[in-house]
Amino acid sequence: MSIVSIMSTKNQIEDYLNDNLPAADSPPAELHEAMRYAVIGGGKRLRPILAIAACEAVGGTLETVLPAAAAIELIHSYSLIHDDLPCMDDDDLRHGQPTTHKKFGEATALLAGDALLTLAFEWAAKLKNSEIIKVIARAAGNQGMVGGQIADLSATGNTPSAEQLEFIHSHKTADLITAAVVVGGLAGEGSPAQISKLRKFGQNLGLAFQFVDDILDCTSEAQTLGKTPGKDMASDKVTAVAVYGLEGAKVLAKKYIDEAKKILADETWKSNELLSIANFILNRKY
Numbered sequence: 001m002s003i004v005s006i007m008s009t010k011n012q013i014e015d016y017l018n019d020n021l022p023a024a025d026s027p028p029a030e031l032h033e034a035m036r037y038a039v040i041g042g043g044k045r046l047r048p049i050l051a052i053a054a055c056e057a058v059g060g061t062l063e064t065v066l067p068a069a070a071a072i073e074l075i076h077s078y079s080l081i082h083d084d085l086p087c088m089d090d091d092d093l094r095h096g097q098p099t100t101h102k103k104f105g106e107a108t109a110l111l112a113g114d115a116l117l118t119l120a121f122e123w124a125a126k127l128k129n130s131e132i133i134k135v136i137a138r139a140a141g142n143q144g145m146v147g148g149q150i151a152d153l154s155a156t157g158n159t160p161s162a163e164q165l166e167f168i169h170s171h172k173t174a175d176l177i178t179a180a181v182v183v184g185g186l187a188g189e190g191s192p193a194q195i196s197k198l199r200k201f202g203q204n205l206g207l208a209f210q211f212v213d214d215i216l217d218c219t220s221e222a223q224t225l226g227k228t229p230g231k232d233m234a235s236d237k238v239t240a241v242a243v244y245g246l247e248g249a250k251v252l253a254k255k256y257i258d259e260a261k262k263i264l265a266d267e268t269w270k271s272n273e274l275l276s277i278a279n280f281i282l283n284r285k286y
Contacts, residue, residue, distance in 0.1 A: 005273065012062060013048045014040075016070045020123065034104040034112035035119075039077045042095030044286075046209075046277075047072045047177060051184035053273040054198055060188020067126040068136070068187060072180050074120035075140050079149075079176075081113035088153070091231065093222060132183050139179035148172025152238065160238040166207075168238055173213070174206025181205070181274075194267060201263045201274065208256035209281050214240040215249050220285065257282040 017039055022032040048069035055065040084091040084099040085106060092102050101109035117140070124136055138144055148171025155164050181202035185195045217232045218241050232239050240249035260278050 009049055009052055009062065010045050012066070013045050013052075013070060013073065016066055017073065020070070021119075030104065030108055031111055031115060034100055034108050035116055037103060038081050038100045038109075038112055039074065039116065041097055043073075043077070045073060046281075047076055047180040050177065050202070050205075050274070050277060051180040051187070053271065053277060054181045054184025054190075055188035056184075056271040057198075057269040057274055058185050058188040058190030058194050059270045060184070060190075065127070065184050065187035068124045068132055068183050069180070071120040071124040072136060072176065072183065074116045074123065075136070075145075076176060078113040078116035078120070079140075079145060081109050081116070083149070085109065088149075089231070089235070096222075127187060129186060132186050135179050135182050135186065139175040144171055144175035144179075145173075148175065155238045157236045158238070160242045162243055164238050165240060165243045169207055169210040169240070170203070173210040174203055177206035177209060178202030197263050197267050201260050204256045204260035204263065205278060205281060208253050208260065208278075211240045211249050211253035211256065212281060212284060215246065215253065216284075216286070217241070218246060254282060 021036050021039060024033040024036050026032055048066075051065050051069035051072060052062050055061065055069075080094060081100045083089050084094055085101055092099055094100075097103075099109075100112060103109075104112070120136070121133065124133055140146065148168050151164070152168045152172055155168065158164075178199060179202070181198045182195060185198040190198065214232065217239065233242065236242075240252065243249075244252060257278050261275060264272075264275055264278075
């Protein structure tokens with residue numbers, strides 16, 4: 001996407017989130033304030049932007065997919081709340097500000113995450129498409145993101161392997177990114193062939209995204225990254241850098257992006273914004 005196009009789409013996503021999340025002062029106010037803090041507090045909005053770009057690629061419109069795109073962002077936000085908790089990755093910084101549990105306490109943060117997850121399905125249901133609900137649920141649950149999270153926790157401190165890394169990255173990160181792309185295609189009524197290509201594109205894009213994340217954890221600083229750098233390596237996490245080394249991780253990140261772009265080239269799309277997003281992911285600094 002061009003910078004202007006990305007900012008315009010991001011602004012529309014921000015407006016939807018702001019307008020549809022419960023007001024901070026509506027009862028129970030502490031819960032709603034924490035929910036808004038976790039979601040409105042920042043973020044790239046990559047997943048909803050991908051859903052919108054995929055919808056437009058098959059001939060749909062932003063309005064067609066926006067509730068489901070925003071729903072995926074709620075799921076992503078809930079996962080970050082829980083990921084930052086002391087029982088998980090135990091982090092104090094997210095999007096350049098204190099994590100939700102540091103601001104509101106662990107119990108409120110936990111419940112805010114629970115509430116965002118359930119609200120996400122209320123929003124996604126506005127599209128009245130059961131296949132979209134199934135795609136999101138599978139990507140977020142035990143066969144997707146949550147499955148990847150438990151594998152990540154179980155592998156921490158062990159000798160890292162390429163097989164472990166692929167499983168963790170595929171499920172903890174790539175599944176929800178893939179779901180965003182597929183949901184966009186479904187909302188835009190893409191053909192089965194287009195949906196299949198979007199799914200493969202999303203899988204490669206998601207793996208590339210996490211490889212770049214692992215690289216930035218080693219090379220960036222807190223002010224740019226918005227979270228604590230160096231934490232994964234210090235915690236003996238299974239990362240792309242731990243398995244392949246810094247330069248090897250960079251080579252593989254580019255390989256995944258190149259494969260994603262090749263998949264896009266095999267189809268005539270109504271919009272080519274997905275290609276621009278792929279380039280952004282490879283070259284991002286935060």
